[in-house]
Amino acid sequence: MSVYIQGISCISPQRSFLSEGLSGEPVNYDTPWLSCIEPVYKEHINPTLARRLSRYIKMGVTTALTALKDAGIEMPQAVITGTGLGSTEDNEKILLAMYENQERMINPTHFIQSTHNTISSQIAIMLKCHDYNNTYVHRGFSFESALLDGMLLIAEGKSETALVGGVDAVTEGHYINYARINRWRANTNGSLRMITDKGAGVVPGEGSAHFLIGKEKSPNTCACIKSLELIYKPASSAQVIERCNRMLAENGLTPADIDLVISGNNGDTTNDFFYQEVSGQLFPDKATAYFKHLCGEYETAGAFALWLAASILKTHQIPDGILQRGVVASPLKNILIYNHHRGDQHSLYLLTAVL
Numbered sequence: 001m002s003v004y005i006q007g008i009s010c011i012s013p014q015r016s017f018l019s020e021g022l023s024g025e026p027v028n029y030d031t032p033w034l035s036c037i038e039p040v041y042k043e044h045i046n047p048t049l050a051r052r053l054s055r056y057i058k059m060g061v062t063t064a065l066t067a068l069k070d071a072g073i074e075m076p077q078a079v080i081t082g083t084g085l086g087s088t089e090d091n092e093k094i095l096l097a098m099y100e101n102q103e104r105m106i107n108p109t110h111f112i113q114s115t116h117n118t119i120s121s122q123i124a125i126m127l128k129c130h131d132y133n134n135t136y137v138h139r140g141f142s143f144e145s146a147l148l149d150g151m152l153l154i155a156e157g158k159s160e161t162a163l164v165g166g167v168d169a170v171t172e173g174h175y176i177n178y179a180r181i182n183r184w185r186a187n188t189n190g191s192l193r194m195i196t197d198k199g200a201g202v203v204p205g206e207g208s209a210h211f212l213i214g215k216e217k218s219p220n221t222c223a224c225i226k227s228l229e230l231i232y233k234p235a236s237s238a239q240v241i242e243r244c245n246r247m248l249a250e251n252g253l254t255p256a257d258i259d260l261v262i263s264g265n266n267g268d269t270t271n272d273f274f275y276q277e278v279s280g281q282l283f284p285d286k287a288t289a290y291f292k293h294l295c296g297e298y299e300t301a302g303a304f305a306l307w308l309a310a311s312i313l314k315t316h317q318i319p320d321g322i323l324q325r326g327v328v329a330s331p332l333k334n335i336l337i338y339n340h341h342r343g344d345q346h347s348l349y350l351l352t353a354v355l
Contacts, residue, residue: 001152001228002225003151003155003213003214003215003224004221004224005213005221005223005310006071006218006221006222007067007220008209008314009062009064009209010207010209011037011039011062011208011209012036012307013027013191013205013207014037015027016307017037017038017039017062017063018066020314021312021315021317022294022320025321026294026320026321028191029190029191030188031187032175032187032204033170033184033203033204033205034203034206035170035206036169044061044062044065045061045126052109053122054089054113056089056090056169057087057113057119060167060208062208063209064123064165065126067210067211071212071218074127075127076129076162076212077131077132077161078161078162079123079124079132079133080132080134080135080146080149080164081120081166082136082137082141082142082143082146082165082167082300083116083137083142084168084300085168085299086115086137088173090111090118092171116135117134120133121133132162138345140299140342140347141230141232141341142299143303144228144302144347147306148228148230150162150213151228161215163212164210165208165211165303166300167303168206168298169206169208170206170298175204178204182200183201183204184203184204185199185202187203191203195265195266195292195293197267198267198269199267199268200268201270202267202268202296205296205298206298209307211303211306211307217354222313223314223353223354224351226251226351226352227251227348228348228350229244229348230345231243231346231348233344237274237277237278237281241277241278241282244336253350255282255283255286258335259286259329259332259333260286260309260328261289262288262322262335263275263291264290264301264305264337264339264340266293271342283336287327289322289324302337305349308322309337313332313352316331332353333353334351335350335352
Protein backbone atom coordinates (compact mmCIF):
# COMPACT_ATOMS: atom_id res chain seq x y z
CA MET A 1 0.00 0.00 0.00
CA SER A 2 2.81 2.38 -0.88
CA VAL A 3 2.09 6.02 -1.74
CA TYR A 4 4.40 8.79 -2.85
CA ILE A 5 4.70 12.14 -1.11
CA GLN A 6 4.59 14.68 -3.94
CA GLY A 7 4.34 17.92 -1.96
CA ILE A 8 4.88 19.04 1.65
CA SER A 9 4.34 22.13 3.78
CA CYS A 10 4.64 22.79 7.50
CA ILE A 11 4.02 25.63 9.95
CA SER A 12 5.61 24.86 13.31
CA PRO A 13 7.41 26.46 16.25
CA GLN A 14 10.57 26.15 14.11
CA ARG A 15 11.55 27.87 10.86
CA SER A 16 9.89 25.27 8.67
CA PHE A 17 7.45 27.13 6.43
CA LEU A 18 8.42 27.36 2.74
CA SER A 19 11.73 25.76 3.61
CA GLU A 20 13.40 22.65 2.22
CA GLY A 21 13.78 21.51 5.82
CA LEU A 22 14.42 23.01 9.23
CA SER A 23 16.16 26.31 8.61
CA GLY A 24 19.01 27.47 10.85
CA GLU A 25 19.58 26.69 14.50
CA PRO A 26 16.63 25.20 16.44
CA VAL A 27 14.50 27.79 18.21
CA ASN A 28 14.43 27.43 22.00
CA TYR A 29 11.29 28.34 24.00
CA ASP A 30 11.01 29.07 27.71
CA THR A 31 7.27 29.74 27.46
CA PRO A 32 4.53 27.43 28.85
CA TRP A 33 3.89 26.07 25.35
CA LEU A 34 5.56 26.17 21.96
CA SER A 35 3.76 28.53 19.55
CA CYS A 36 4.11 28.42 15.79
CA ILE A 37 6.23 30.85 13.79
CA GLU A 38 3.46 32.02 11.49
CA PRO A 39 3.78 33.48 8.00
CA VAL A 40 2.12 36.61 6.65
CA TYR A 41 -1.22 35.05 5.80
CA LYS A 42 -2.34 37.73 3.33
CA GLU A 43 0.41 36.48 1.03
CA HIS A 44 -1.39 33.13 0.77
CA ILE A 45 -5.05 33.82 1.62
CA ASN A 46 -7.37 36.60 0.47
CA PRO A 47 -7.01 39.27 3.21
CA THR A 48 -10.78 39.80 3.40
CA LEU A 49 -11.31 36.12 4.07
CA ALA A 50 -8.28 35.76 6.33
CA ARG A 51 -9.48 38.35 8.84
CA ARG A 52 -12.59 36.24 9.49
CA LEU A 53 -10.66 33.03 10.07
CA SER A 54 -9.19 31.85 13.36
CA ARG A 55 -5.45 31.29 13.65
CA TYR A 56 -5.93 27.52 13.59
CA ILE A 57 -7.85 27.63 10.32
CA LYS A 58 -5.38 30.02 8.69
CA MET A 59 -2.51 27.71 9.61
CA GLY A 60 -4.26 24.70 8.09
CA VAL A 61 -5.44 26.40 4.92
CA THR A 62 -2.02 27.96 4.28
CA THR A 63 -0.09 24.68 4.58
CA ALA A 64 -2.68 22.95 2.38
CA LEU A 65 -2.35 25.51 -0.41
CA THR A 66 1.44 25.60 -0.25
CA ALA A 67 1.70 21.78 -0.22
CA LEU A 68 -0.25 21.74 -3.49
CA LYS A 69 2.06 24.39 -4.89
CA ASP A 70 5.08 22.35 -3.81
CA ALA A 71 3.64 19.36 -5.67
CA GLY A 72 2.86 21.41 -8.75
CA ILE A 73 -0.78 20.31 -8.63
CA GLU A 74 -3.78 22.64 -8.58
CA MET A 75 -6.55 20.21 -7.62
CA PRO A 76 -6.36 17.13 -5.36
CA GLN A 77 -8.89 14.34 -5.69
CA ALA A 78 -9.49 14.18 -1.93
CA VAL A 79 -9.09 16.52 1.04
CA ILE A 80 -8.59 14.78 4.40
CA THR A 81 -7.63 16.40 7.70
CA GLY A 82 -6.83 15.10 11.16
CA THR A 83 -7.16 17.24 14.29
CA GLY A 84 -7.25 16.40 17.96
CA LEU A 85 -8.47 19.72 19.34
CA GLY A 86 -10.36 21.20 16.41
CA SER A 87 -11.20 24.87 16.45
CA THR A 88 -10.87 25.36 20.20
CA GLU A 89 -10.34 29.10 19.73
CA ASP A 90 -13.76 29.57 18.09
CA ASN A 91 -15.46 27.37 20.69
CA GLU A 92 -13.99 29.49 23.47
CA LYS A 93 -15.14 32.70 21.76
CA ILE A 94 -18.70 31.36 21.42
CA LEU A 95 -18.95 30.42 25.08
CA LEU A 96 -17.42 33.69 26.23
CA ALA A 97 -19.76 35.72 24.02
CA MET A 98 -22.78 33.78 25.30
CA TYR A 99 -21.77 34.56 28.86
CA GLU A 100 -20.95 38.22 28.32
CA ASN A 101 -24.00 38.94 26.14
CA GLN A 102 -26.37 36.86 28.25
CA GLU A 103 -27.04 34.56 25.29
CA ARG A 104 -28.20 37.41 23.03
CA MET A 105 -26.72 38.87 19.81
CA ILE A 106 -24.08 36.19 19.33
CA ASN A 107 -21.72 36.53 16.35
CA PRO A 108 -22.52 33.53 14.10
CA THR A 109 -19.05 33.44 12.49
CA HIS A 110 -17.40 31.71 15.42
CA PHE A 111 -20.21 29.16 15.60
CA ILE A 112 -19.91 28.37 11.88
CA GLN A 113 -16.14 27.85 12.20
CA SER A 114 -16.26 25.91 15.46
CA THR A 115 -16.85 22.48 13.92
CA HIS A 116 -13.88 20.15 13.53
CA ASN A 117 -14.31 19.76 9.77
CA THR A 118 -14.01 23.50 9.12
CA ILE A 119 -10.47 23.25 7.71
CA SER A 120 -11.25 20.46 5.25
CA SER A 121 -14.38 22.32 4.18
CA GLN A 122 -12.60 25.66 3.87
CA ILE A 123 -9.83 24.12 1.75
CA ALA A 124 -12.39 22.48 -0.55
CA ILE A 125 -14.36 25.72 -0.89
CA MET A 126 -11.25 27.72 -1.78
CA LEU A 127 -10.11 25.10 -4.31
CA LYS A 128 -13.64 24.43 -5.60
CA CYS A 129 -12.92 20.77 -4.96
CA HIS A 130 -16.12 18.68 -4.97
CA ASP A 131 -14.47 15.30 -4.38
CA TYR A 132 -13.99 13.26 -1.20
CA ASN A 133 -13.75 15.40 1.93
CA ASN A 134 -13.34 14.10 5.48
CA THR A 135 -12.00 15.02 8.92
CA TYR A 136 -10.78 12.66 11.65
CA VAL A 137 -10.87 13.52 15.34
CA HIS A 138 -9.30 10.46 16.95
CA ARG A 139 -7.03 12.03 19.58
CA GLY A 140 -3.50 10.70 18.99
CA PHE A 141 -4.65 8.84 15.87
CA SER A 142 -6.24 11.88 14.22
CA PHE A 143 -3.56 12.55 11.62
CA GLU A 144 -2.70 8.89 11.19
CA SER A 145 -6.36 8.07 10.49
CA ALA A 146 -6.48 10.81 7.86
CA LEU A 147 -3.29 9.53 6.26
CA LEU A 148 -4.50 5.92 6.33
CA ASP A 149 -7.78 6.99 4.72
CA GLY A 150 -5.88 8.72 1.92
CA MET A 151 -3.63 5.69 1.40
CA LEU A 152 -6.66 3.38 1.24
CA LEU A 153 -8.44 5.61 -1.28
CA ILE A 154 -5.38 5.45 -3.51
CA ALA A 155 -4.84 1.69 -3.00
CA GLU A 156 -8.49 0.97 -3.88
CA GLY A 157 -8.28 3.05 -7.05
CA LYS A 158 -10.86 5.57 -5.84
CA SER A 159 -8.39 8.44 -6.03
CA GLU A 160 -5.01 9.11 -7.59
CA THR A 161 -4.06 11.95 -5.24
CA ALA A 162 -5.10 13.07 -1.77
CA LEU A 163 -4.30 16.19 0.23
CA VAL A 164 -3.75 15.00 3.80
CA GLY A 165 -2.97 17.17 6.82
CA GLY A 166 -2.76 17.37 10.59
CA VAL A 167 -3.52 20.60 12.44
CA ASP A 168 -3.74 21.56 16.12
CA ALA A 169 -3.30 24.85 17.95
CA VAL A 170 -2.98 25.66 21.66
CA THR A 171 -5.14 28.35 23.26
CA GLU A 172 -4.80 29.87 26.70
CA GLY A 173 -8.10 28.33 27.76
CA HIS A 174 -7.00 24.88 26.65
CA TYR A 175 -3.73 25.22 28.52
CA ILE A 176 -5.46 26.36 31.74
CA ASN A 177 -8.06 23.59 31.62
CA TYR A 178 -5.52 20.79 31.21
CA ALA A 179 -3.19 22.32 33.77
CA ARG A 180 -5.92 21.60 36.34
CA ILE A 181 -5.47 17.87 35.79
CA ASN A 182 -1.67 18.12 35.81
CA ARG A 183 -1.23 17.31 32.12
CA TRP A 184 1.65 19.75 31.63
CA ARG A 185 5.23 19.89 32.80
CA ALA A 186 6.86 23.24 33.62
CA ASN A 187 9.15 24.35 30.79
CA THR A 188 11.73 25.74 33.18
CA ASN A 189 14.97 25.04 31.31
CA GLY A 190 13.84 25.67 27.75
CA SER A 191 12.20 23.45 25.17
CA LEU A 192 15.47 22.17 23.68
CA ARG A 193 16.14 20.41 27.01
CA MET A 194 12.64 18.95 27.17
CA ILE A 195 13.79 15.39 26.56
CA THR A 196 16.89 15.36 28.76
CA ASP A 197 15.25 17.20 31.69
CA LYS A 198 12.70 14.50 32.36
CA GLY A 199 9.64 14.82 34.56
CA ALA A 200 5.98 13.89 34.86
CA GLY A 201 3.83 15.56 32.22
CA VAL A 202 4.56 17.06 28.82
CA VAL A 203 5.33 20.46 27.31
CA PRO A 204 2.52 21.26 24.85
CA GLY A 205 3.00 22.46 21.31
CA GLU A 206 1.14 22.99 18.08
CA GLY A 207 1.57 22.87 14.33
CA SER A 208 0.11 22.33 10.89
CA ALA A 209 1.48 20.09 8.15
CA HIS A 210 -0.01 18.99 4.83
CA PHE A 211 1.06 16.41 2.28
CA LEU A 212 -0.01 15.73 -1.28
CA ILE A 213 0.20 11.96 -1.67
CA GLY A 214 -0.30 10.01 -4.88
CA LYS A 215 -0.10 6.58 -6.48
CA GLU A 216 2.64 7.53 -8.96
CA LYS A 217 6.01 9.19 -8.74
CA SER A 218 6.27 12.74 -10.06
CA PRO A 219 9.19 15.12 -10.65
CA ASN A 220 8.51 16.64 -7.22
CA THR A 221 8.26 13.36 -5.29
CA CYS A 222 10.40 13.50 -2.15
CA ALA A 223 9.68 10.18 -0.39
CA CYS A 224 7.63 7.01 -0.44
CA ILE A 225 5.44 5.91 2.47
CA LYS A 226 5.77 2.15 2.40
CA SER A 227 3.64 1.31 5.41
CA LEU A 228 1.69 2.73 8.34
CA GLU A 229 0.82 0.76 11.48
CA LEU A 230 -1.54 1.89 14.25
CA ILE A 231 -1.51 0.15 17.65
CA TYR A 232 -4.13 1.03 20.25
CA LYS A 233 -3.26 0.59 23.92
CA PRO A 234 -0.59 -2.11 23.59
CA ALA A 235 -0.27 -4.30 26.65
CA SER A 236 3.49 -3.80 26.64
CA SER A 237 6.38 -2.66 24.47
CA ALA A 238 6.70 -6.28 23.31
CA GLN A 239 3.50 -5.87 21.31
CA VAL A 240 4.90 -2.77 19.61
CA ILE A 241 8.14 -4.64 18.84
CA GLU A 242 6.20 -7.55 17.33
CA ARG A 243 4.14 -5.23 15.11
CA CYS A 244 7.25 -3.34 14.04
CA ASN A 245 9.06 -6.56 13.07
CA ARG A 246 6.01 -7.72 11.16
CA MET A 247 5.72 -4.42 9.27
CA LEU A 248 9.39 -4.54 8.30
CA ALA A 249 9.15 -8.18 7.20
CA GLU A 250 6.11 -7.43 5.03
CA ASN A 251 8.26 -4.88 3.21
CA GLY A 252 11.24 -7.20 2.86
CA LEU A 253 13.27 -5.43 5.55
CA THR A 254 14.80 -6.12 8.94
CA PRO A 255 15.77 -3.66 11.73
CA ALA A 256 19.30 -3.71 10.29
CA ASP A 257 17.98 -2.06 7.09
CA ILE A 258 16.73 1.06 8.92
CA ASP A 259 19.13 3.98 8.48
CA LEU A 260 17.41 6.45 10.83
CA VAL A 261 14.83 6.12 13.61
CA ILE A 262 12.80 9.24 14.41
CA SER A 263 11.44 8.79 17.93
CA GLY A 264 8.66 10.69 19.69
CA ASN A 265 10.36 11.01 23.11
CA ASN A 266 9.07 14.01 25.05
CA GLY A 267 10.76 13.57 28.45
CA ASP A 268 7.59 12.35 30.17
CA THR A 269 8.70 9.81 32.78
CA THR A 270 5.27 8.18 32.65
CA ASN A 271 5.35 6.90 29.05
CA ASP A 272 8.80 7.40 27.53
CA PHE A 273 9.77 3.85 28.52
CA PHE A 274 8.03 2.60 25.36
CA TYR A 275 10.57 4.41 23.20
CA GLN A 276 13.50 3.24 25.28
CA GLU A 277 12.48 -0.43 25.19
CA VAL A 278 11.55 -0.53 21.51
CA SER A 279 14.69 1.34 20.46
CA GLY A 280 16.91 -0.65 22.82
CA GLN A 281 15.73 -4.03 21.54
CA LEU A 282 15.26 -3.34 17.83
CA PHE A 283 17.64 -0.48 17.03
CA PRO A 284 20.40 -0.35 19.68
CA ASP A 285 23.09 0.69 17.21
CA LYS A 286 21.01 2.76 14.80
CA ALA A 287 21.09 6.52 14.34
CA THR A 288 18.21 7.99 16.35
CA ALA A 289 16.64 11.44 16.12
CA TYR A 290 14.08 13.20 18.33
CA PHE A 291 11.57 15.83 17.24
CA LYS A 292 9.24 16.88 20.06
CA HIS A 293 11.77 19.29 21.57
CA LEU A 294 11.17 21.22 18.34
CA CYS A 295 7.37 21.17 18.15
CA GLY A 296 6.10 20.14 21.59
CA GLU A 297 3.55 17.44 22.35
CA TYR A 298 0.12 17.53 20.69
CA GLU A 299 -2.36 15.14 19.15
CA THR A 300 -1.17 15.50 15.55
CA ALA A 301 2.58 15.81 16.26
CA GLY A 302 3.05 12.81 13.96
CA ALA A 303 2.41 15.15 11.03
CA PHE A 304 5.47 17.21 12.02
CA ALA A 305 7.54 14.01 12.28
CA LEU A 306 6.41 12.91 8.81
CA TRP A 307 7.25 16.34 7.38
CA LEU A 308 10.67 16.15 9.03
CA ALA A 309 11.36 12.67 7.62
CA ALA A 310 10.16 13.65 4.14
CA SER A 311 12.31 16.78 4.13
CA ILE A 312 15.37 14.73 5.20
CA LEU A 313 14.84 12.30 2.31
CA LYS A 314 14.26 15.25 -0.02
CA THR A 315 17.37 17.20 0.93
CA HIS A 316 19.60 14.30 2.04
CA GLN A 317 20.59 16.40 5.05
CA ILE A 318 20.08 15.93 8.80
CA PRO A 319 18.99 19.23 10.42
CA ASP A 320 20.91 20.60 13.38
CA GLY A 321 19.73 19.61 16.83
CA ILE A 322 17.76 16.43 16.11
CA LEU A 323 20.31 13.60 15.98
CA GLN A 324 20.72 12.11 19.44
CA ARG A 325 23.00 9.17 18.76
CA GLY A 326 24.73 7.24 16.01
CA VAL A 327 25.87 8.09 12.51
CA VAL A 328 23.40 8.19 9.64
CA ALA A 329 24.30 5.87 6.77
CA SER A 330 24.96 7.35 3.35
CA PRO A 331 23.06 7.19 1.15
CA LEU A 332 20.08 7.46 3.48
CA LYS A 333 17.35 5.10 2.28
CA ASN A 334 14.98 3.89 5.02
CA ILE A 335 13.48 5.93 7.89
CA LEU A 336 11.24 4.58 10.64
CA ILE A 337 9.08 6.94 12.71
CA TYR A 338 7.77 5.70 16.06
CA ASN A 339 5.41 7.96 17.98
CA HIS A 340 2.70 7.57 20.58
CA HIS A 341 0.28 9.89 22.34
CA ARG A 342 -0.01 9.47 26.13
CA GLY A 343 0.94 5.79 25.84
CA ASP A 344 -2.39 4.92 24.21
CA GLN A 345 -2.20 5.58 20.47
CA HIS A 346 1.01 4.23 18.93
CA SER A 347 2.00 4.71 15.29
CA LEU A 348 4.79 3.37 13.10
CA TYR A 349 5.66 4.90 9.73
CA LEU A 350 8.07 3.36 7.23
CA LEU A 351 9.49 5.74 4.64
CA THR A 352 11.98 5.09 1.87
CA ALA A 353 13.93 7.32 -0.47
CA VAL A 354 12.73 7.59 -4.06
CA LEU A 355 15.26 6.11 -6.45
